[in-house]
Amino acid sequence: MSQAQVSISSKIVGQIDRGYVLLIGVADEDGEAELDYLVHKITNLRIFEDTNHKMNLSLTDVNGSILAISQFTLFADTKKGNRPSFTKAGKPEHAEQLYLQFVQRLKDAGIEVATGEFGADMQVELTNDGPVTILFDTQNK
Template sequence: MRVVLQRVKQANVSIAHEVVGEIQAGYLLLVGFENSDGETQIDYLVHKIVNLRVFEDENQKMNLNIRQVKGSILSISQFTLYADTKHGNRPSFIGAGDPEHAKTCYQQFNAKLMAAGIPTATGEFGADMQVSLLNDGPVTILFDTEKA
């Protein structure tokens, strides 16, 4: 499971020029799955993301987590996180999870973020989406459960 986390001041996702999900301050998550991912990987990353301390405290130190700043999450499915670019100029996506498995994992991941008390908006799995964001910092963190 791979996640690209960006701390944002605001973000939204549109499908066919219609906004389907938006947040103010919080995280934009680009989320990808492989076939070996399951509840263990989902639980691990939900815990890491919810407790990650990258928001500034009163001393301008990155010391607060998303709960402490009452932030939200915009979660976007992103199979291209598994692009293999080692050979040629056209990426291969063979490492990305089967769409049905990935969709199930994505739904479980979002449900667990919400169960952790984080307001979570989403895009639509498999849709052609346009994502807009105002990166804050910028702060961008990469998570990969293979390297955990």
């Protein structure tokens, strides 16, 4: 992203300039191993352009930030009917705990992290540079 922000009730609660917007869904099976995998992958993934316009620099190389948004709807199952089912999403207590741990681990890795609010009705605005969108699925490492 070249910029992004999240608002709740028309008040900006988190914003970043260059970096990533992470939409984070948590399953009940997710735990420490998934957190370790994601923090390592996300902080070291080389998708920012270098001086030769090649995707060769990581988030830490460009001193980027992260806007982390909880997003249970990533688990939407649309196979039956016209109303999505969210039964594959983690229970809220587990999902919130893992989301908060994930944010803290990113901060511990030296990344500036802004957030929304778990479970809140949020409005997310972003300018997707590229655009580049990448899916990390810990069930398919």
